[in-house]
Amino acid sequence: MDRTRPAGRRDQRRPAAAAATALTRARGRQHKPHYWFADRLLAVLSGQRPVHWMLGHTIGEAYEQLVHLAPGAPLRPADRVMPVVRHCGEFHPGPGVIEAFARIGSGDRVSAMAFRLEQGSDRRWRCAAVELGGERNTAEGRA
Numbered sequence: 419m420d421r422t423r424p425a426g427r428r429d430q431r432r433p434a435a436a437a438a439t440a441l442t443r444a445r446g447r448q449h450k451p452h453y454w455f456a457d458r459l460l461a462v463l464s465g466q467r468p469v470h471w472m473l474g475h476t477i478g479e480a481y482e483q484l485v486h487l488a489p490g491a492p493l494r495p496a497d498r499v500m501p502v503v504r505h506c507g508e509f510h511p512g513p514g515v516i517e518a519f520a521r522i523g524s525g526d527r528v529s530a531m532a533f534r535l536e537q538g539s540d541r542r543w544r545c546a547a548v549e550l551g552g553e554r555n556t557a558e559g560r561a
Contacts, residue, residue: 451535451543452518456506459484459533459548460522464501465491477536477544484548492529492550499525516543 458475461467462484469488473481493501501524509517514537522529534547 450506450508452508452516452520452533453503453506455533455535455543455545456503456518456520456531459531459545460493460501460503460520462488463491463531463550464493464495472545475544476546477538478546480533480545480547487548487550493522493524493531496524496527501529504528 455475458467458472462469462472465488469481469484472484476484495501501522504521504523506518506520511517516535518533518535520531520533522531530551532549533545535543536546537543
């Protein structure tokens with residue numbers, strides 16, 4: 419008689435195996451530039467970090483877009499539940515360019531974020547544009 423598993427349990431998986439799989443998946447996410455930027459953009463747009471935290475990681479109008487969006491903290495925590503990146507997808511329209519989208523969850527609220535990454539001659543990725551919830555922010559639309 420096998421005494422190492424609860425009575426009635428038929429599968430051979432152990433709880434640690436599921437945790438190890440989740441940890442491996444999370445580590446793989448950390449090395450993808452679109453997940454890295456999604457986490458950092460979320461920190462700024464939820465009010466956890468100041469806008470200047472992204473200064474060296476943006477190019478073009480992206481920093482100005484963050485300056486415009488961040489004061490309202492549009493992705494701030496809902497009901498004291500910290501927002502997290504639930505999923506982040508990517509599209510490669512050309513070499514050295516990633517157009518990404520992220521689903522942000524905070525409790526039962528889900529928000530969308532889209533951003534564009536461009537790889538410089540130094541091989542570093544930088545954010546070139548940011549949009550939230552389908553609302554397009556352009557220079558003409560700002561006063």
